[in-house]
Amino acid sequence: MADTDTILQVEHLNKSFGSKKVLQDVSFTVQRGHIVGLVGPNGAGKSTIMKAILGLFNYSSGHISIDGEAVSPTSHKAMDKVGALIEYPGIYPFLTGYQHLKLFSKDGTPKAQIMDIVDKMKMGGYINRKAKTYSLGMKQKLGIALALVNRPDLVILDEPMNGLDPQANKDLRTIILDLAKQGTTFLISSHILSELEKLVDDLVVIDKGQIVYQESMAALENGSAKLLILKTSNDSKAKDILTQNGYELSQSDQVAVVEKADTKMPDIIKLLSASDIDIDDVQHVHSDLETSLLKLLQNDKVKES
Amino acid sequence: MITLIKEESFKLLHKRSTPAITIILLVLMTAFGVLAKSYPKFYSPRTLFVQSFTGDSWVVLFMIAACSSIIAMEFQYGTIKEVLYRKYYRGQILVSKWLTMLIYSIYLFALVFVYSLILKFVLFNNTFDLGRKYGAEHSVFTSFSYTLIGDFVGLWLILSLVLLLANIFKSSAAAISVGIIGYFALGVIAGLMTLAIQKWNWLKWNPLNMMNLSGQMNTPSMSKVTMLSTPELAWGSLAYTAIFLAISYVVFKRRSV
Ligand SMILES: Nc1ncnc2c1ncn2[C@@H]1O[C@H](COP(=O)(O)OP(=O)(O)OP(=O)(O)O)[C@@H](O)[C@H]1O
Ligand SMILES: [Mg+2]
Numbered sequence: 001m002a003d004t005d006t007i008l009q010v011e012h013l014n015k016s017f018g019s020k021k022v023l024q025d026v027s028f029t030v031q032r033g034h035i036v037g038l039v040g041p042n043g044a045g046k047s048t049i050m051k052a053i054l055g056l057f058n059y060s061s062g063h064i065s066i067d068g069e070a071v072s073p074t075s076h077k078a079m080d081k082v083g084a085l086i087e088y089p090g091i092y093p094f095l096t097g098y099q100h101l102k103l104f105s106k107d108g109t110p111k112a113q114i115m116d117i118v119d120k121m122k123m124g125g126y127i128n129r130k131a132k133t134y135s136l137g138m139k140q141k142l143g144i145a146l147a148l149v150n151r152p153d154l155v156i157l158d159e160p161m162n163g164l165d166p167q168a169n170k171d172l173r174t175i176i177l178d179l180a181k182q183g184t185t186f187l188i189s190s191h192i193l194s195e196l197e198k199l200v201d202d203l204v205v206i207d208k209g210q211i212v213y214q215e216s217m218a219a220l221e222n223g224s225a226k227l228l229i230l231k232t233s234n235d236s237k238a239k240d241i242l243t244q245n246g247y248e249l250s251q252s253d254q255v256a257v258v259e260k261a262d263t264k265m266p267d268i269i270k271l272l273s274a275s276d277i278d279i280d281d282v283q284h285v286h287s288d289l290e291t292s293l294l295k296l297l298q299n300d301k302v303k304e305s
Numbered sequence: 306m307i308t309l310i311k312e313e314s315f316k317l318l319h320k321r322s323t324p325a326i327t328i329i330l331l332v333l334m335t336a337f338g339v340l341a342k343s344y345p346k347f348y349s350p351r352t353l354f355v356q357s358f359t360g361d362s363w364v365v366l367f368m369i370a371a372c373s374s375i376i377a378m379e380f381q382y383g384t385i386k387e388v389l390y391r392k393y394y395r396g397q398i399l400v401s402k403w404l405t406m407l408i409y410s411i412y413l414f415a416l417v418f419v420y421s422l423i424l425k426f427v428l429f430n431n432t433f434d435l436g437r438k439y440g441a442e443h444s445v446f447t448s449f450s451y452t453l454i455g456d457f458v459g460l461w462l463i464l465s466l467v468l469l470l471a472n473i474f475k476s477s478a479a480a481i482s483v484g485i486i487g488y489f490a491l492g493v494i495a496g497l498m499t500l501a502i503q504k505w506n507w508l509k510w511n512p513l514n515m516m517n518l519s520g521q522m523n524t525p526s527m528s529k530v531t532m533l534s535t536p537e538l539a540w541g542s543l544a545y546t547a548i549f550l551a552i553s554y555v556v557f558k559r560r561s562v
Pocket of ligand 1: 046
């Protein structure tokens, strides 16, 4: 069933903590080489899904496979191809950053491969210091480096931008995009949607333990309205004229024309100048991931159970 | 599996407490040796030697701390996720931790054995003879060796319980407390236990009674108190150790991280 381009497949996953259903019939697939964003409100079940994929706990029913191999707490063979950072990085205070990377890298990993990720994450300055002296962001970078050091095929990152400064954020983005180009697959959860937006190819949205949306990023963008916001010398008159001429206006104080395929700026300018209205400024507004997502979550029909 | 044991040893060796413990152990043993040299009337050199200059008692305390932390630290530092999500089976990870502790305990006992002999020859070369009779049955050297062997088996009975508790509570404090209290409780309630065993015979199979193994190896007449033969005590200890480890294994395999 799994076609060759699917690296991760989650089917009908159910999970409860006691009587509380945390995941309900969760199914989705991740294509090789894609960067997939997993988003949803706090407590939606993002970390829980990731832990299940990593075989960290039992689930009541469902099936998970990585590269065609089944994964469960008792079957971990496929984990050889996976790197992960879940929730917060686990760090031994008595080891240095380098010793962590050495400890968790596969046998016989050359030093150059370890130093490569250290350089990319710009951790050289403190990699030989004991981890108990690290700041929050330094620990986070070490956690990301640990997820990447074995050059896995599938990387699972839970809120990787936590505590990173703007430069580190940008570095991380570059690293992820580079690796994805070389064929590495990423499953990333984050609440910093403006960052995520710059990365992901596909989006999986989860709310209260259920998948509410799974599409490519492009599809989400196409689905949302693009607007032309005009500042004119007479806004109310401009609105009237535009409506009379068949343009659709968005509910707003400003003159906001809903952009369609045949909407042409010169037509609008001609139309308005014919009525002696001056156009002072034009803005293309394109609803961002945050807006689309909030709308999506508001309208979804999932019930708490 | 070898890789996993190497990993655990790497972590163990890089803790600051690990080299410190070897040094503290040698310092303490030397201190008791010097005491016995200076005050032979209060500290009999022969008795102290048989008790490995208190070395094996300290090893019990150090091993309880080491065993509780080798499990509990992974939960405390959150490293359990990194340790578990790899290709290895969970059982392998747990067993590698046990084996690392077994190697560590053998190292410490060997250290105590060798250093006791060094102290004997340096401080008490002419004071007593290793071949002389000590107590009812055995020579000084045999008594010394039996004490170490008996204590080693008894140690692992305690450690298996500590490993189990650390696994259940995910906290080293709880496991260390129970381990140390259990170890000292034996001395306190020994009298009480003897009475209870006389009254309810089946109580002789309780784990605390098994801790008398090294005493009975040196003083076979103790079997009147323990109501068990020495081999029964030895097998009983091993059986309890196996049971506690088996429960740990099941708990660890089922744990959600
Ligand atoms: N060990 C646990 N025992 C009981 N309930 C749990 C446990 N872990 C998680 N939960 C519950 O499972 C649900 C999903 O939690 P999860 O950590 O997956 O959310 P999340 O989507 O990662 O949220 P966040 O954005 O805050 O990280 C929550 O309702 C949480 O209360
Ligand atoms: Mg989470």
